[in-house]
Structure formats: structure tokens, C-alpha cells
Amino acid sequence: MKIERARLRDADELIKLEAKCFKMRYDRDFIYFWKPLILDAYVYKAVEDGKIVAGILAFATRSPRAVYVDSVFTSTAFRHRGAATKLLERVERDSGCQKIILDTMNQFREAVKLYEKLGFKKVKVLRDYYEDGTDRLLMVKEIGR
Ligand SMILES: CC(C)(COP(=O)(O)OP(=O)(O)OC[C@H]1O[C@@H](n2cnc3c(N)ncnc32)[C@H](O)[C@@H]1OP(=O)(O)O)[C@@H](O)C(=O)NCCC(=O)NCCS
Secondary structure, three states: EEEEEEHHHHHHHHHHHHHHHOOOOOOHHHHHHHHHHHOOOEEEEEEEOEEEEEEEEEEEEOOOEEEEEEEEEOOHOOOOOHHHHHHHHHHHHOOOOEEEEEOOOOOOEEEEEEHHHOOOEEEEEEEEOOOOOOEEEEEEEEEEO
């Protein structure tokens, strides 16, 4: 599995994979969000046999020290092989950031476990945050550099 910077032509494949992984409806208008980010943010893909099997989207924040991970996802057939770990490590390395911020939900157990393993700490729970009443969980990894 190779980790590479995403290119503009990857946008639609990434949007479709993200929708599948999060069990969301595919919305082709997401292209207007993803394309500029591919040019300007930290967007990487994990590729196996020419196919995108995982992706990450992260961007700069108000703080020059911190990067925010908006989305990370791995195709079900390729889970537990280190794709998300490698993608997160790549963002950490390439951005040179001192802090990675992300949010998730407690019910994404796989994700929370993985983030904790990678050194993220739970910093805040925003109760009843989403429309369906689920909580938003903020997690942060401090990188000592
Ligand atoms: C969360 C998600 C991105 C993880 O992706 P992944 O590529 O399977 O993640 P990794 O393989 O890096 O790590 C997952 C587990 O595999 C283990 N692992 C990593 N490399 C491994 C390897 N080479 N061999 C075996 N296991 C490995 C990790 O230690 C981790 O272990 P855990 O079960 O203790 O957590 C994926 O489950 C997903 O897309 N879920 C749906 C979307 C989602 O919830 N995204 C996050 C929302 S905040």
C-alpha cells in the first residue's frame, strides 16, 4: 500500500469512498469542497493495485501550530492494515505541526481506539451536538517538536 498526495483527478473517487465509509449519501457537489482543498490542504490517498483504498483530508487552522483532520476513512476490505495510521502520520510529518486536532463520536469505537493508540487525548465532549442527539468528541495530539 502506497501513501501519496491526492491529485485533482482523485477527487470524485475520494468523495465516493468517503461516502461509503461513513454510510452517507454520495453528493457530487462535494467536488466544490474537495477540489480546492486538494490543491491547498493536506489530502492524501492510500493506493493499492491502482485503486484508492483510504483517504485523509486535513487543513491548517487559525493557529500556525495546529492542523485539523476533517476526515479519514478506509475501505472496509482494507481496514486493520495500517492505512489510517500511515495517513495520519503523513499529515503529521508533512505539515510539521505541533498539534493535531480532530473530532469524532464515541460510537466510532474503532476510530477512537485508533486515535488513542496514536497518542490523541480526549479533550472535550460537546453533548447533544449533532441533529440526532449524539455527542461530539474533540481529540488532540500534542507533538513535542
Ligand atoms: C477508523 C478507520 C479510518 C480506521 O482505518 P484503518 O485503516 O483500519 O486503521 P488502521 O489500520 O491504521 O488501524 C486500525 C487498527 O488496525 C491495527 N493495525 C494497524 N496496522 C496493522 C497491521 N499492519 N496489521 C494488523 N493490524 C494493524 C491498528 O493498531 C488498529 O488497531 P485497533 O484495532 O487496536 O484500533 C476506519 O475504520 C474507517 O474508515 N471507519 C469508518 C469511517 C470513520 O469512522 N472514520 C473516522 C471518523 S472520526
